[in-house]
Amino acid sequence: VYDEAGQVVREWGKRGSGDGEFNQPGGIVLLRDGTMYVTDQCNHRVQKFTVEGKFLGKWGEHGSEPGQFGGPEPAGSRFAGPHFLAMDSRGRLYTTEGVFGRVQQLTQEGKPLAAWGDKGDQPGGFGGLQTGYSKKTFGPVGVLVDKHDRVWVSSLNDRVQAFTPEGKFLFGIGGSGSEPGQFARPHGVAVDSKGHLYVADAGNQRIQKFEVPGP
Template sequence: MRSDRPMTMAWAWLLLVSLACLLGAIRAEAQEPAKVRFVTAWGDKGDGPGQFYSPVGLALNDRDEVFVTDLNNARVQKFDSAGKHLATWDLPRDVPERRQSLAGGIVCLGEGLVCLTFMQQDKVRIYTEAGELVREWGKMGKAPGELNGPGGVVLGADQTLYVADQRNHRIQQFSREGQWLAGWGQHGLAPGEFDGKEPAGSRFGGPHYLARDTQGRIYSTEGAHARVQQFSPEGKSLAAWTKPGDDPGGFGAYKFGNLPNTFGPIGIAVDRFDRVYVSSLNDRVQVYTPAGTLLFTVGTGGDEPGEFRHPHALAFDRAGCLYVADSGNQRIQKFEIPAPP
């Protein structure tokens, strides 16, 4: 009687080899970097139209017009999506003898309105897109609705405003009219807490910038803690990831002046596929799943097209192009980002 065992073993071995090759191909495809394409950049250092001195905030309206907070020029500049300068409006200065207004957070609200936060003045202000003040609220303090160094701001799915209250180590939620609705967070390292690696009252740990995904979830960045956190719209802690250092996925170890702290994640934005983009002061933008798995990286350190020096705010237009406030290079950069495979 003839035995089929050798033939069976051979087929089994061939099947295993084929399966291994297939899995290897799938893994290689999954790890292949996204083919990000640099589109354009505009700006250089100065105070003329289209020039910048520390652009840190960035927002787009429903016509894909780009609004930039020009920190050390104490103004907002408006551009079309190709970088053509359209308008400028001045902001109230923090220190009158200097041209400075620490307005970092900015978001377009629709209906021709723009919301800005003022870190030194502890204010939230609503303007028309022409720069006319509509309303403002906030004063320094710790009570609900009071602020201490407000940073990033994002529009919730319900059209309310979430504000990063940096020195109070919390996120506060307001109506568009300025009514306080809710808040969460305190100083600490646990999920839902902020800035625990810095003394209480420091602004260097966060929360810094905020973003929202298609599910309405809110994301925050913490510089000194090198952490991104994810929350429900009501403030329930859902996820977090942290990684100092310069390895892939790491948010960098950057010394701010003489402060030996880790200043990593700064700007944050979420695209229409719920991929989470995070800028960091190790001169790159990294892209993650909502659970914190690294997908790909945009840019590296330098001043050539597609390179960054201390990138800050991030934003998307209706076509899904990414805009980056390349603060250290005094410019805005635009990239085409491919859809997921």
Template sequence: MATDAKDRVYVAHRGPKPVLVFDRDGTFLRPWGDDHIRTAHGLRVDPAGNVWLTDIGSHLVMKFDPAGKLLLSLGRKGKAGDKPDEFDQPTDVAVTPAGDFYVTDGYGNSRVLKFDRTGKLIRQWGTEGQGEGEFDLPHAICLDAKGRVYVGDRENNRVQVFDADGKFLAQWRESGAPYGLFLAGDRLFVADGRAGWIRVLGPDGKLLGRWGEPGAAAGRGPMPHMLCVDSHGDVYVAAVTGKRIQKFVAVKK
């Protein structure tokens, strides 16, 4: 899930009309996506308002306009692979202000790929493992204002930080199992799907706080999978178990 500049909420799910659009109060606006999306996984909205979606069923990364018109598709539909023009269940996308973008190719491969705005491969890095620059299911990715790349290395229970060219900078172990990542200013919000918490990390990777516990009651998060923060500072959390979106309103002190 993700919000756009007007705080409209885009939700990807694995049913008919796989992209659902709501206003910030939860009023349903429109659906789209049946013609192109088989098994939705990651969804992001870029600085220009385009909607990016990874499809683990078709092994595709797709870019749409806000109304659902397909603008770009990368990968070979229905074919898993590890070549530069192939993916194996890609998980997430992060887009730079210039339009270049990164893809975590996570379930079948253990790598990050960087493309220019036209979809031409610039570079890739990562192999399966536990060392620096190695991954065990790179599941989420986001960028900070300096162009640094944050990768949720889910099964290694860490966030790895790289420069824009893939040079390893740091690893943060206080993330728990990072199913979802979202940067808001200098705070990294982490959906720890294994513990059922939302963790907030500071610019040094240290834990600032957390909330949520496993369970079905309001405010609890059974397997939070992704999250985002809107322009008001409100946090939206998508939970796989329970099949719901929860909104947490920022409290001003």
């Protein structure tokens, strides 16, 4: 945890699988009351803390069923997930699972509500060719929810796609390349107060900003 000057205020956690320990921590969601949720990728779970770092709970395990994470990948795979994390206006959480090609919607207690995604390259799918690789790859990575409760998901097939909270595909942007509007392994996504979309275009070493359609 850092202050506005960039100074470390506190830290917690160490490598492991116990309560409050991590193996590849990823996404974070912070509630207004100070409650924090953190994805623990290789432990295939989400952990809950106070803003001071006190452990409050955990949920999730390795598997393919709703509420589980990682799918058929080996339990130690760091690409299985859960990866990034987001929350909508109703307090529902969204996680991404890379090589399993899935987005899940869950309650704050870890109860599965919805899931979608596959390894196809059709609209709404998270598979296809990735910049710099000859074999097909797949995986949703970054996730955010905008003020209209649209769920934005970046994926390694060089696209960013928007969905309803239940997983209905709305539209997408991107494509492989280095021209404006194209991506090479997009990761983190964010929106500002005016609704502009920002994408961390990892393979092209840049951030891109977009105007996106209204609801």
